[in-house]
Amino acid sequence: MKKMKVLLGIGAVAVAGFFMVAADHIDAPAVQGGTSDITDFYAFQGQDTNNVVFVANVQGLLSPSATADASFDENVLIEINIDTTGDNVEDLVIQAIPRDGKMYFFGPVSPGTAGLNSSIETSGAQSVVDITPYGSQAIVKNSNGLKIFAGPRDDPFFMDFAQFGEILAGNATGFNNPGSDTFAGSNVMSIVVEVPKSFIGGSGTVNTWVESKRKQ
Amino acid sequence: MKTILNIKNIVAVLMISGLAFNCSNDDDMNTVIPTPTEQDFTGIYAQQDQMGRPAVNTVFVSSSAKDMFNVTPPSQQGAAFQSMFQDNLMGLSPAFANPGDMNALGLDAATFTGLLATDVLSLSLDGETTFFNPNSGALLTGRALADDVITVELILIFGGEEGLTNPEYPTLSNDNVDANDKPFSASFPYLASAW
Numbered sequence: 217m218k219k220m221k222v223l224l225g226i227g228a229v230a231v232a233g234f235f236m237v238a239a240d241h242i243d244a245p246a247v248q249g250g251t252s253d254i255t256d257f258y259a260f261q262g263q264d265t266n267n268v269v270f271v272a273n274v275q276g277l278l279s280p281s282a283t284a285d286a287s288f289d290e291n292v293l294i295e296i297n298i299d300t301t302g303d304n305v306e307d308l309v310i311q312a313i314p315r316d317g318k319m320y321f322f323g324p325v326s327p328g329t330a331g332l333n334s335s336i337e338t339s340g341a342q343s344v345v346d347i348t349p350y351g352s353q354a355i356v357k358n359s360n361g362l363k364i365f366a367g368p369r370d371d372p373f374f375m376d377f378a379q380f381g382e383i384l385a386g387n388a389t390g391f392n393n394p395g396s397d398t399f400a401g402s403n404v405m406s407i408v409v410e411v412p413k414s415f416i417g418g419s420g421t422v423n424t425w426v427e428s429k430r431k432q
Numbered sequence: 433m434k435t436i437l438n439i440k441n442i443v444a445v446l447m448i449s450g451l452a453f454n455c456s457n458d459d460d461m462n463t464v465i466p467t468p469t470e471q472d473f474t475g476i477y478a479q480q481d482q483m484g485r486p487a488v489n490t491v492f493v494s495s496s497a498k499d500m501f502n503v504t505p506p507s508q509q510g511a512a513f514q515s516m517f518q519d520n521l522m523g524l525s526p527a528f529a530n531p532g533d534m535n536a537l538g539l540d541a542a543t544f545t546g547l548l549a550t551d552v553l554s555l556s557l558d559g560e561t562t563f564f565n566p567n568s569g570a571l572l573t574g575r576a577l578a579d580d581v582i583t584v585e586l587i588l589i590f591g592g593e594e595g596l597t598n599p600e601y602p603t604l605s606n607d608n609v610d611a612n613d614k615p616f617s618a619s620f621p622y623l624a625s626a627w
Contacts, residue, residue, distance in 0.1 A: 225438070236462070239486040239490075239581070241479070241490075243490045243502070244489060244501070245475065245498065246480060246502070247480050247481045252481055254481045258575045258576065259553055259555040259561065260555075260577070261559070263618055267553060268561070269620075271435055280626070280627045299506075299552065304505075316471070332475070332503055333479070334477045334479075334571065336473040336475075336477070351626075354621050356621060363620045369623040369624060370623060370627055373486075373612075374582075374609050375612065390601075394609075395609040401613065403626040408623065418557060419557050422554075422555050422556055423555070424553050424555050426482040426485070427479050429477035430477060430478060430480050430498035432476045
């Protein structure tokens with residue numbers, strides 16, 4: 217197990233050396249490797265089909281040993297944006313911000329102003345869950361109609377990124393079969409929120425995306 | 433002996449009462465016992481990263497523009513980035529090298545990158561939510577954890593017009609990693625526990 221940790225550590229460093237990575241992991245110079253670096257975003261129908269689920273992951277490529285020391289940054293707001301009118305401008309947001317070992321969720325609520333700068337929308341419904349410690353069972357809270365979770369999880373992303381890098385570098389002409397999941401054995405810091413569809417329009421199609429925002 | 437114990441108990445009770453009285457005084461003076469609503473949520477938070485669909489910034493945005501892409505609102509991304517996306521797509525994929533080339537969705541380079549440049553994830557509130565399900569034909573109705581989004585994107589980039597059944601560049605159209613390294617849960621919070 218210790219050997220595995222060491223190997224994973226080396227793997228993470230090697231991956232970080234690539235100039236581009238995967239879903240959104242270390243996608244850009246200003247955020248890569250930091251606490252505001254979004255790795256992935258998912259949106260899907262819940263086990264209860266009256267609900268949808270949003271997953272926002274940050275801080276990718278954490279080895280198990282690094283995960284034990286990882287934490288959410290109290291200066292980083294994670295904001296799930298929902299456009300219900302088809303103009304790609306957010307009409308509703310769900311915000312998540314950590315304080316003292318708990319993750320505070322606000323919304324879904326109409327943002328005071330759309331765009332790049334946000335305030336925490338404390339007028340929105342407030343839901344709170346203890347951040348699940350590394351190695352513990354998932355702590356889940358039901359609050360204001362939402363289900364909420366925050367804490368370390370296995371990175372759900374999978375890809376033979378290493379081979380894609382070889383292709384781009386001109387060292388290979390195609391993928392291997394079978395491929396090798398570059399993200400196997402690595403973790404992310406994850407925020408999961410399940411929301412009744414009726415809270416975000418009820419029917420039809422919405423556009424959605426996630427943002428990380430740092431306190432100024 | 434019993435008396436001594438009783439005296440101890442009485443003293444303990446008195447001490448507890450004293451503590452309770454002190455606490456009560458504190459309450460009267462509004463000395464704060466922190467509650468959730470008294471956390472500091474003030475201030476302005478400025479954008480650093482954003483993401484809609486997987487791998488868009490990493491694959492289609494030029495190195496020098498990646499930070500700018502992350503701080504361009506989706507409503508402005510199409511106008512700002514579509515032509516860069518098209519140049520990078522045509523540079524990356526031989527399946528888009530010739531005029532009129534299309535992918536399995538019937539989209540040419542300009543139309544495909546026009547779709548991609550506005551980096552939002554469509555989410556259906558009416559049923560199946562998947563990046564692409566070849567069996568049902570559902571397309572861009574969400575992104576489920578198990579969706580093999582990279583292979584879908586590789587097919588659309590390198591697969592050519594018949595990418596789903598007869599990809600133009602088959603060894604570039606599938607990374608042959610089809611599932612996560614840990615099974616997902618059917619119930620909340622769905623993601624697998626950390627390694």
